[in-house]
């Protein structure tokens with residue numbers, strides 16, 4: 001089996017100033033994830049690595065760069081899932097850690113549970129020796145400015161949720177195992193304690209070797225209503241291609257509940273798709289040592305991995 005990785009850096013609107021940072025960030029994440037797969041690493045290791053790279057990148061709404069809740073704090077959700085045995089781990093409303101995806105993986109591997117939240121997740125992080133960092137370290141000037149603007153009485157709630165940048169990855173490894181990972185700061189100025197789709201199995205992501213893996217982004221409350229990630233895999237089980245399954249599920253979410261979003265999909269046989277009903281979604285994929293990436297509908301750049309790695313080391 002030839003390995004494949006697909007990543008996304010969030011759907012919705014991406015403002016011009018952030019486009020380049022997003023392209024660079026998703027390309028870097030896809031290359032890192034692919035590097036893991038090429039060395040014989042598992043799909044699980046690859047998606048964790050790709051998501052971690054975007055959590056550390058302040059251009060995205062995950063880890064450092066997460067949007068703020070109504071009180072001006074970062075509260076993050078993340079999930080990881082192993083398609084081999086349907087094992088999954090998630091955290092919700094976690095604060096003061098750099099990499100929620102790492103904590104989600106620890107929940108999967110070190111507990112009998114699937115989802116830890118808020119204070120309990122914090123205690124677990126301490127017990128696992130995950131370093132606690134000051135909340136301010138996750139806050140960028142951009143997210144603080146947005147939060148302040150949203151508090152103004154004449155602010156437009158639609159503008160609230162533009163240009164965010166949730167992150168996710170799906171992969172299939174050389175043994176044919178699939179995995180998914182998703183991480184987010186959620187929606188801007190959300191209520192304290194709001195948990196979105198990202199932490200919920202079947203909504204923010206799903207992975208099953210018998211069909212494939214998917215990671216989602218978009219309006220969380222809509223994604224949860226249609227259980228978007230699982231819905232896509234259901235369509236694939238019924239014989240649809242990843243692209244057709246993604247489009248059908250996104251269309252259903254739009255017509256049934258009026259929600260927009262984006263998804264990445266990989267099938268167990270290595271077919272992939274990156275589809276969205278929003279205006280944009282940053283995405284990148286590597287298969288057969290060839291990198292593809294884009295942001296707008298129909299935009300698709302192609303480079304060889306060697307060429308991409310060379311321009312990466314030059315700082316793009």
Ligand SMILES: CC(C)C[C@H](NC(=O)C[C@H](N)C(=O)O)C(=O)O
Pocket residue numbers: 009010011012013061161162163164165166184185186187195196197198216217218219220221223260261278
């Ligand atoms: C508004 C959307 C299109 C922007 C998108 N947000 C999420 O994916 C949020 C996540 N699903 C949740 O609800 O917690 C983004 O961050 O790029």
